[in-house]
Amino acid sequence: MEKLTIKAETKTINGEVNLTASKSESNRVLIIRALCEDYFPIHNLAAAKDTETMVNLLADKGTIKDVGPAGTTMRFLTAYYANTPGSWILTGSERMKNRPIAVLVDALKELGAKIEYLEKEGCPPMKIEGGNLKGGKICIDGSISSQYLSALIMIAPTLPGGLEMELTGKIASIPYLKMTLALIAEFGAKYTFEKNIIQIEEGKYKGKEFTVEADWSAASYWYQIAALAEEARITLKGLKEISLQGDSAIVEMYHSFGVESVFNGNQVTLKKLNQPSVKHFNYDFSDCPDVAQTLAATLSGLNIKGHFKGLESLRIKETDRIAAIKKELEKLGASIDILPNDEIQVNQGRLKAFDGSIETYDDHRVAMSIAPLCLKIDEIEIEEPNVVAKSYPDFWRDLAEKGLTSSK
Known part of the structure; x- marks a missing residue:
């Protein structure tokens, strides 16, 4: 040792x-860029291992995605690959295989996702048959992790009809939620957030240069x-x-x-x-x-x-x-x-x-x-x-x- x-x-x-640089900003902007039709440069990208993992997995053409211990990467990629045509397996470290993800998976299934747990129910690894998600209205517990909400928010503009989320419970880590909303707006998405309801319109992300704080x-x-x-x-x-x-x-x-x-x-x-x-x-x-x-x-x-x-x-x-x-x-x-x-x-x-x-x-x-x-x-x-x-x-x-x- x-x-x-x-x-x-x-x-x-x-x-x-x-x-x-901020890992939180970096990882969100990387997902937005992956969802955007126009490639754009990201300056001052975080040197963090989690961000390096995100960059590598998004660039990798393989179907097995191993995030290691990167929780943010697991959650964001679960939503991303549920919305990306293809057959994908998301896995991670032993600790990751015991970190719950059912709240996010259940919400994605409401939108039409096909996701199967491969080992422990409610935890990675998962097999995802991606693509064909639809928009609509969902109700989701906002008290557990803002990362679940952020993962859904980032794919929301690409869904037919957009997305309306009703958040239940005490909303966790609101600044991180607001960060995600501000970033999608930076790249052209339109949303409203009133009381416990977030509405995101269908639309296309517009690429632009971005510098991470x-x-x-x-x-x-x-x-x-x-x-x-x-x-x-x-x-x-x-x-x-x-x-x-x-x-x-x-x-x-x-x-x-x-x-x-x-x-x-x-x-x-x-x-x-x-x-x-x-x-x-x-x-x-x-x-x-x-x-x-x-x-x-x-x-x-x-x-x-x-x-x-x-x-x-x-x-x-x-x-x-x-x-x-x-x-x-x-x-x-x-x-x-x-x-x-x-x-x-x-x-x-x-x-x-x-x-x-x-x-x-x-x-x-x-x-x-x-x-x-x-x-x-x-x-x-x-x-x-x-x-x-x-x-x-x-x-x-x-x-x-x-x-x-x-x-x-």
Whole structure:
């Protein structure tokens, strides 16, 4: 097993970071381009492994599509290939074969899709007989994953008669849903979204050059570093003050921890101004679940109490992130309680050196959210450090350039 030890050579973090591009934007625009009759260039495409997988599978003429651990890719391609003439098999990693996809598959079947589960009911792998989808009205649970909804939204303009979706339950990760809607509109689609009903007209996508924004999820780890450092002045390039990405909510979150954000064009400078102004941090992460682990680690590092809700989707990510973050942070001396309804409580507890290693569960966000805690406990050993390639391949290199060095 490969392991990496990360150590803070300095507690003062300064400099510039060329952030990786947004995986969320990249993967959506790739699907839109595949559905568009006109090829168009995409600039600043994410270097993330998930995006590389999407590019390769869309270009591959074979009928067996193996997404590995890429959940977004699996969901988006399920809808895409259900709408693409041919016989297709979608499969993935062992974890992927246990990640549910029935909500999306059932919705596609209502539109005429022919999809068969090949192993476990409700999970990949699947055989898809693509093409011949029709538009119409469907009712779908919006509380489980916005990716199911986004997958349907992107194919909707290509369906005869368009698509009307009635969303039931509390809608998960609304900013990601709005990102998808904004992107289809960018390429000529017309839609309305009122109350819990999304209506998308039949039409053709119109190709145009597109530049992907930097990744706010990746930015969250630099906000965490700024909060945990003694002093910090970090400029993150490629980020917009008004962003489609829900994780841009970290700007306000980290203001509570003494980190100021100063925007100048397409970049933001983080400044550690003072000590945290809050003693108890409560937050509903329904709109930005991917940064919940980062915040849990931040609170643990700053010895601040917190209460998190809106974490339901974390149970079906690359791993059970709620269980994982509790187990791994508690190795370092943190105290976390898992409450009913998948809420968590971060208790006060001073971090301490740990003689063992941090398990990453094939989950990039476990590795990246815990690594900055080396600013508080000298050094941390991370198992399978290459998991960061899923979304931020240069993570360890970027940290090393700012004084958080790693060795194997």
